[in-house]
Amino acid sequence: MKRIALFGALGLAVIGALTGGAVTPAAAQASAGDAVRGKSVYARCAACHDLNTGVTRLGPSLKGVIGRTSGTSPNFNYSQALKDKAVVWNADTLDQFLAGPAKYAPGNRMAFPPLANPQDRADLIAFLEQSAH
Template identity: 45%
Template structure:
């Protein structure tokens, strides 16, 4: 009995499934331009994207990879100072979903970004900020 036709059929099926994967992966990664639009509507009143320019909230320039409560000269809540988080895609996703639930006692009054696609887009945008 020859196994080559079975392997060829399996490879063909995998080839048919492969085109669906990039689209899903792209959605999971988020769209930075859509994230910028969300930021402009929902975040820019309180946060700047300029290094060293704090508003009611700290500057978000370079936020991805940064430790929580690390922006100089910003008056963080005791809860945020004690949070000891590193802002990566996973922690940002949890925080943006429910800021007060993720860091109880935070001063951020934002209710959260409930839509997972919008959170992915926001994180993609935040990743562009240096």
């Protein structure tokens, strides 16, 4: 009997971890990013974006992307749209871009749908701030 109760508690803890405790009434505003969770969100980017070595995949490397001006990683042939945007990538500009890549820089060539969940974006950006060096 004791064992069943223990598993029950574990189950609740797992559900809590999976939802990230993010099921708040005011869900519109993301809470502080969780880099650990952000790593799993980054799995959606990894096919096209290297993080640490500077290697070009389908997209430019994100090595050092925080603080870099859009369209300026060497060895990548950017669209004019991203070069003309000339925005410095930080938590705020990345959040806007990832919420709607096509809308943020019309004509850019990143074939990726909007990352609609604000918490996913916050977690991903926390991961990039920690890891894209």
